[in-house]
Every structure is written in C-alpha cells, then in structure tokens.
Amino acid sequence: MSERSRFDEIKDELEKLDVNPTFFARKEIRELPNVLSTDERIVYLVEGRNKTTKHHIILVATDRRLIFVDKEMLYGLKVEDFSYDKVTSIQYEKELMLASIDIKVSGDIVEIDGVGKYEAELFCEKTRDFMSRPKEYFQPKTKPSVLDQLEQLGKLKENGVLTEEEFLEQKAKLLEKL
Template sequence: MSEKSRLDEIREELDRLGINPTIFARKEIHELPDILSEDERIVYLVEGRNKVTKHHIILVATDRRIIFVDKEFLYGLKMEDFSYNKVSSIQYETALMLASIDIHIADNILEIDGVGKYDAELFCEKVRDFMSHPEGYFEKKSEPTILDQLEQLGRLKDNGVLSEEEFLSQKRKLLDQ
C-alpha cells in the first residue's frame, strides 16, 4: 500500500472516531503511515504539548500500544511507543478549559498538557480499558467448547449449585449435541 493511501486510510479512521486534529497536528499525522503497522487500528488520538519541550505533539492509543509523536522542523522526528503492559497508571487533571495527561511508564512519567478536557478524559478511559483486559481482548470471542461447558457444570455441582441428577441431565444434553 502506498504511503498516500495509508495516510488517507488513517484520516478516514480518525474521521470515523470523530477525531478532528487541528492544523498544528498535521506534521505528526503525516508521520503515522511510517509508524503504524499495516493492520494496527487507532483507538483514540489527542494532541497537546510536551510539558518538557513545549512542542506540539500527538498521543495515539492503538489496539497495540501508546505512541508519542513529536515532529519538529528543526529537531526532526521524536517517536516513542509503549505497550500497554508497561503502563503502570494514567491520569488526567483538568483546568479551566484544558487538561493534562500523565502516563507512568516504569520509572518515567510522560507529561502532556494543553489537551482538551473531554479528549483527555476519553483518552485515559480508552487506555485504562486496554490495560484492564488481557491480551487477545480484540480478537473475536469464540463460543465455549463442550469441554469448557462440562468444566463449568462440574464446578456448579462441586459448589452445590447443581444436584447430581441435574448435573447428569445437563451433561447428557451437552454430549448429545
């Protein structure tokens, strides 16, 4: 896939998510085709300022990782990515019109300010959601197997929820399927 079409795909993805980056994020958005994997999905994106450098940046949550992108004319591209299992906490703090996001990664804190209040809250919720679910969360959930169902019946019988007769009846139904 050409870079142009991947960029168009990313823009469509952002549009579907209701994310309308400002013109200030244009440089960082243009870098995403080279940063994202071909099948990586954007979950949410916010823009703000790096508290340390005061550069305008974007923070991207995907179905695999969090990506910090800072594209400055004089300084080139700075990109850092963090898998969700490396994030120990994420929080936001609101002020009058804007918010800041702090992401704790190992012994480091990634601090972003100048983020829209609603965007900061939503971004943090999305990241927390990913952090709280095991790997494979995005894979389509399969139906439980007969073995899974038999194990569940056994646990129900062992815990006194099902009598021996009820257990045997349900077991026969499962095995006759």
C-alpha cells in the same frame, strides 16, 4: 499499499472516531503511515504539548500500544511507543480551559498539557480499557502451520468427525499449500 492510501485510511479512522486534529498536528499526523503497522488501528488520538520539551505532540492509542509522535522542523522526528503492559497508570486533570494527561510508564511520568477536557477524559478511558486486557491479547495471532492443520485433521478423522473421503480431500488441499 502506498503511503498515500494508508494516510487516507488513517484520516478515515480519525473521522470515524470524531477526532479533528488542529493545524498544529498536521506534521505528526502525516508521519503516522510510517509509524503504524499496516494492520494496526487507532483507538483514539489527542494532541497537546509535552510539558518537558514544550513541543506540540500527538499521543496515539492503538489496538496494540501507546505512541508519542513529535515532528519538529529542527529536531526531526521523535517517536516513543509503549506496550500497554508497561503503562502503570494514566490520569487526567481538568484545568480552567483545557486538561493535562499524566502517564506513568516504565518508571517515568510523561506529562502532556493543552489537551481538550473531553478528549483527555475519553483518551484515558480508552487507554485504561487496553491496560486491563491480558498480555496475550497483544501477542500477534499466528496461523497454525500446515503440519498443525494435518495433525488436527487426523484427530478429527480418528474421532469420527470426518470420513476417510473428507479427510483425504482436506489433506490434499492442505498439501497444495506447500
């Protein structure tokens, strides 16, 4: 899959999520095809300003992790990501016009301000949902090996679920994969 088509997928995902990044986030958004895994999906995205560096950044919640993306002309690209089990708290504070998000992760607090009020609240809700999921949810799903599948077929035959003919047919199909 080319980078351009992955970029188009990302733009479509953001549109479906009703996320409309500003002109200031375009450099970071363009980097997402290089940052996200091919099967990783965006849950929500906000943009704001890192309180420490004063750089404009995007904060991306995916179905696997939180990602901070900072693309500055002079400093290059800085990407930090954290699995949800490393995030101990996330909160937002509404100010007069905008909001800020504080994320406590691995003992540090990352503060982002200049976030839209509605977007900050929604981002925190979606992130909390993933934080509450068991660690196993984020483990890659592995397909059973051919040997595991053959073993399962044998048990099905042994328990009378499969006939000898069905067993031999399925076994032949599995052995073709080798």
